[in-house]
Amino acid sequence: MGRNETAHAPAEDVSGDTEEFDPIGTLTLIGIYFVILVLSWVYIYYIEFLGRDLIVVG
Amino acid sequence: MHIHAYEKLWLAASVLLILFLLGSVTYGAVGPGIAMVSDSEQAIDPGALDEDQRFSEPRVEQVGENEYAAYVVARQFRFQPDPIVVPEDSTVTFYVTSADVIHGFEIAGTNANTMVVPGEVSEITVETDDPAEYGLICNEYCGLAHHGMEGKVNVVSQSEFENRTNGGDGE
Numbered sequence: 001m002g003r004n005e006t007a008h009a010p011a012e013d014v015s016g017d018t019e020e021f022d023p024i025g026t027l028t029l030i031g032i033y034f035v036i037l038v039l040s041w042v043y044i045y046y047i048e049f050l051g052r053d054l055i056v057v058g
Numbered sequence: 059m060h061i062h063a064y065e066k067l068w069l070a071a072s073v074l075l076i077l078f079l080l081g082s083v084t085y086g087a088v089g090p091g092i093a094m095v096s097d098s099e100q101a102i103d104p105g106a107l108d109e110d111q112r113f114s115e116p117r118v119e120q121v122g123e124n125e126y127a128a129y130v131v132a133r134q135f136r137f138q139p140d141p142i143v144v145p146e147d148s149t150v151t152f153y154v155t156s157a158d159v160i161h162g163f164e165i166a167g168t169n170a171n172t173m174v175v176p177g178e179v180s181e182i183t184v185e186t187d188d189p190a191e192y193g194l195i196c197n198e199y200c201g202l203a204h205h206g207m208e209g210k211v212n213v214v215s216q217s218e219f220e221n222r223t224n225g226g227d228g229e
Contacts, residue, residue, distance in 0.1 A: 021062070022064075023062075023064060026064070027064045027067070027068070030068045030071075034068075034071055034075065037075060038075065038078070041078070041079060041082065045082050045083075045086070046082070049086075049169065050086065050090055050092075052167070052168055052169050053167070053168045053169075053187060053190070053192075054165055054168035054169055054170040054184040054185070054186065054192075055090060055091075055092060055169050055184065055185065056092065056093055056094075056095070056169050056170055056182050056183065056184055057090075057091040057092070057093055057149075057183050057184065057185060058091075058093050058096075058151070058181075058182070058183035
């Protein structure tokens with residue numbers, strides 16, 4: 001039985017799962033995080049930092 | 059090695075994100091000309107500021123067309139001169155040094171902010187806009203009355219600046 005499992009599992013890993021596994025939830029979550037990161041950076045750098053008075057130029 | 063299509067997608071996105079962050083900082087340096095506080099100034103003797111040409115009499119003076127230099131001394135627990143009066147729409151370089159301990163020089167609510175180290179001269183150049191009154195605070199703990207160490211930076215109109223300078227009380 002044990003021998004059967006060890007022989008079986010790798011064969012399944014290599015050939016089977018790549019196309020079926022479709023982590024759309026993870027993709028969406030990462031997409032949301034990505035958008036939050038980009039928007040925060042745009043706000044922090046371009047609006048808050050560059051928009052302030054007395055920018056140090058030298 | 060097989061990499062899932064989604065994984066390729068978010069790997070590419072994170073590389074783009076890094077390029078975007080680096081690109082922003084590059085843009086800031088090239089476009090608006092954001093610069094760091096430089097260490098180009100010579101060291102001076104903090105015990106002999108009264109013999110120093112620039113700091114014996116802390117002041118704002120014109121050094122070029124529409125260019126001004128502000129020589130500021132930070133000491134426990136005040137800034138000299140106070141207020142620092144500079145004209146609008148000009149380029150002002152602050153030369154700040156300390157007579158005693160480490161102080162901070164932060165024009166509140168702006169990006170003008172540097173440490174003030176005894177023996178060193180911090181140099182920051184800013185471009186002033188419309189007339190405004192800014193608070194000036196020490197943001198490095200410098201002693202018992204640190205919390206009360208504050209000053210003012212007043213950006214005034216060109217005519218008011220000339221009046222002050224000619225009137226003799228232009229600090």
